[in-house]
Amino acid sequence: MPRRNGGPRRPSVTDVAKQAGVSVGTVSNVLNRPDSVSPATRAKVEEAIGELRFVRNASARQLRSGEITTVGAVVLDIANPFFTEMARGIEDRLAQDDHTLMLCSSDEDPEREARFLRLFEERGVRGVIATPSHGSLDGLLALRERGTDVVLLDHTSPVPEIGSVAVDDVGGASLAMNHLLDLGHTRFVFLNGPLTLRQCVDRRDGVIATLTSRGFDPAEALVEVNLDALNADAADAAVHRLLAETTERPTAMFCANDFTALGALRALRDCGVSIPGDMAVVGYDDVIFASMLTTPLTSVRQPMHTLGWTAADMLLRESEPGRSRQVEFEPELVVRASSGSAI
Amino acid sequence: MPRRNGGPRRPSVTDVAKQAGVSVGTVSNVLNRPDSVSPATRAKVEEAIGELRFVRNASARQLRSGEITTVGAVVLDIANPFFTEMARGIEDRLAQDDHTLMLCSSDEDPEREARFLRLFEERGVRGVIATPSHGSLDGLLALRERGTDVVLLDHTSPVPEIGSVAVDDVGGASLAMNHLLDLGHTRFVFLNGPLTLRQCVDRRDGVIATLTSRGFDPAEALVEVNLDALNADAADAAVHRLLAETTERPTAMFCANDFTALGALRALRDCGVSIPGDMAVVGYDDVIFASMLTTPLTSVRQPMHTLGWTAADMLLRESEPGRSRQVEFEPELVVRASSGSAI
DNA sequence: TCGGGTGAGTGTATCGTTTCACCATTGGAT
DNA sequence: ATCCAATGGTGAAACGATACACTCACCCGA
Known part of the structure; x- marks a missing residue:
């Protein structure tokens, strides 16, 4: 007892x-x-x-x-500011209705994710907010079928019973590319991550589409580099290799993520490439330190706090009829010194 | 129902x-x-x-x-990598005993802290791990008195009934200063935060003691700057002011925190001060991006993961007799390019 | 044949709240 | 005097899982 x-x-x-x-x-x-x-x-x-x-x-x-005031959330990585900022948003919305958040990190491990989902279900939480790890939504779907409300975060829902809050990654990539095109650049590097990640695929689509619509042939104007992981060290190495190999060097670089941008910046400086003079650089996420680098980084900002807030809001209003279940936000470009002007 | x-x-x-x-x-x-x-x-x-x-x-x-497998934790700021890394440590230890973590962020607000503590108590958690906000331990003490186990994190416990896991901040500051002294520097800036924070007081003590023991008169060799907040913008402004005022410029700077170091680096570069040539810089915490700056930052690393792990371990072994209840870890200096050599 | 041991399964009290149908008492209104 | 409604309070029955004392076969050795 x-x-x-x-x-x-x-x-x-x-x-x-x-x-x-x-x-x-x-x-x-x-x-x-x-x-x-x-x-x-x-x-x-x-x-x-x-x-x-x-x-x-x-x-x-x-x-x-049977009164429940707890909501469960599973994110991919609790150490990533992108996710903690979203968690903040969730918490802020929940506090309005005197609910509390139980936050867990799946570390992109489907098994851990499943464990936490079961825990939430046994606890009888009011609902679950999840950033699904690795494609498979089966666990979430089954959970929903058994009667627990589910909202997807940073991932569009394939089914109407499950709500979702996401960001337009295609549009985000367009913002970045249009910015660089407007500055007069004509040859680009796209430092992307593995194409198993939905985000990377979408951002690539945006890059290609934008180039095409502005009259460029991607095969000609674009050098694509695909990293194994979205981190600084991988980017650093890749950029070193790139600079050694390329004869006609591009003048602009779009990175799938601020961490990779960081690595790229390091490599570029190492090789005596000035920023933005010789190479304009744009990142993605606008994490906390993007503005605090020696050369502040131009980046595509996602409304992280709003994402979390909206997901929580959707969950709490679950029973309301006829509201939109799949929400998509537009990202925003934050221009700083690292892109500068090509003229 | x-x-x-x-x-x-x-x-x-x-x-x-x-x-x-x-x-x-x-x-x-x-x-x-x-x-x-x-x-x-x-x-x-x-x-x-x-x-x-x-x-x-x-x-x-x-x-x-009556079987309980949940542990509650309240940290000061869930958006700070320092705390999320500790949370990771807690979680890893708990997983070994099939326990789970309920993580909350007090945002340094004593009222929020109290709300979460009550929540944990009503839930009948196995124990609570807390980084107390703002001095007052009354809530934690009362909780302990009512029978819930408590372990303090990054804060030394004043009473034997409450365990604690902390880091020697005096020693950490000594490491930084000795490093700079060994490099031959003789005039220093200490960019510190508000002295209402225990960490800032302890680190100051370490700085003063080290200088004294190495034969320097702090009043002469040290310029102290106290910021209102430990963030980059405050540091940036303060360093600008400092450079404008000082005639005989120090050659080394110790910052109470990596975020302030970041701001300082920005201001120094702005004013054409080369790093580490004209000014060696050392930070504190060794957060994720310290190594990824254009000039990688020398910093005092705290064993964040171990801190969390140990706190959780202490909680789970609460009933064991005769084990040490107040643990203090030693920090470690990570030398990178920003300090360099004064010779 | 009897007593005792064992393995498998049953039935019910219990944990600490909340809910809800139900009583007592009052103070008017009729 | 009688009835009614309102007010304040009672006490037992849930809620769902677990612990535990118990029954019932069945087998074994004496």
């Missing part, structure tokens, strides 16, 4: 009732419907609560009443 | 028992002590569980058995 660690049993409503000389029902009323109790008895009960240091038992409460 | 959202009631052990033609006790045995059930009946029960898509109700389970 639940005891204080090593100590005596925690006081229950029964103890409070005894101490105050009333029935348990009255104690419960004081706790949940204080207006329906006379001031005198309420005072007595409250005093007893204080004296005994009574603290409600959430398990019993939830078991009986 | 707990229902699927909008759907029928979730199946319970009773439903499973009926479906499988056994008693509820047997179902419970299959769930918790599968070896004590014959293979034939176990199969029947498991089939029923699958058919009905039965999922345990955690509230009822916890209410009856």
Whole structure:
């Protein structure tokens, strides 16, 4: 039975009732419907609560009443500012309705993800917000089918029963490329990540489409580099290789992610390429330190806080009829020194 | 009563028992002590569980058995990599014992902190790990007194009933200063934060002590700058002011935090001060991007993951007798290009 | 044949709340 | 005097899973 660690049993409503000389029902009323109790008895009960240091038992409460004020969230990586910023947004929306967030990091491991989903379900959470790891949505779909509300984050939902909040990655890439084209650049590098990630595929589509629509032949104007992972070291190495091989060097570079942009910047400086003079650079995500680099980084900003806020909002309004279930936001370009002007 | 959202009631052990033609006790045995059930009946029960898509109700389970596998943690800022890295450490240790973490961010707001502590207590968590906001430990002490185990993180405990895991900030500052002294520097800037933060006070003590012990008079060799907040913009402005005012410029700078170091680097470059040629710079925390700057930053690394791991370990072993309750780790200096050599 | 041991399964009390049908007491209105 | 409604309060029945004391076969050795 639940005891204080090593100590005596925690006081229950029964103890409070005894101490105050009333029935348990009255104690419960004081706790949940204080207006329906006379001031005198309420005072007595409250005093007893204080004296005994009574603290409600959430398990019993939830078991009986079924009232749920917890929402579960699984993100890909809790160490990435992109996700923590979204978590902030979720939390802020939940706080408005006195709900709380239970945050877990799947580390892109489907097994961990499944474990957390089961945990949430056993807990009987109000709903789950998830950034699915690695394509497979089966677990989430099954969960939804068993009756738990689900909202997808940074991933568009393929089915109408599951809501989703995402960002237009095709459009984001267009923003970046149009910016560079407007500056007069004609030869580009696209430093992209693995094409198993939806984000990378979408951003590539945006790059290609933009070039084509502006009258360029991608096969000619674009050098594509695909990294194994979206991190700085991989980017650093790739850029070194690129500079060594290429004879006619491009003048602009679009990176799929700010971390890769960071690595690229390091490599470029290493090789004596000035930024933005010899090479304009644009990143993606606008993470916290993008503006704090020695050469502040132009980047595509995603409304991270709003994403989280909206997902939580969608979950809490789940029962409302006829609202839109698939939301997509537009990213925004933040221009800083690293792109500059080609003229 | 707990229902699927909008759907029928979730199946319970009773439903499973009926479906499988056994008693509820047997179902419970299959769930918790599968070896004590014959293979034939176990199969029947498991089939029923699958058919009905039965999922345990955690509230009822916890209410009856008192078994707790959740630990609560409150950190100051979930967006700071320093804290998320510690959270990782906590989670890794908890996973070993099949426990899970409920992570909350107090945003340094004592009211939010109190709200989360109450939530944890009502939930009957196994214990709480907290980085206390703003000095006052009263809430934590009261919680402990009511029987919930508590471990302090990045803060030394003033009382024996509460364990703590912290880092020697005095020693960390010494590492940084000794490094700069060894390089031959003789005039220093200490870019510190507000002295209401324990960390800033301790680091200052370390700076002063080190200078003194190496034969310098701090009043002469050291320029102290106290920022209102530990962020890049404040540091940037302060360094601009400093360079304008000072006639005999110091050659080395120690920053209380990597974010302030970032701002300082920006200001220095702005003013044409070369790094590390004209000014060596050392930061604190070794956050993720410290190594990825154009001039990689020398920084004092704290064993963040280990801190979290140890705190969780301490909590899980709470009942063991005679183990040390106040742990302090030593930080480590990571030397990179930004400090270089003064010779 | 009997007593005892063992393995498999049953039935019910229990955890701490909330809910809800139900009583008592009051103070008017009829 | 009688009835009615309102007000404040009671106490037992849930909620779903677990623990535990118990029954019932069945087998074994004496």
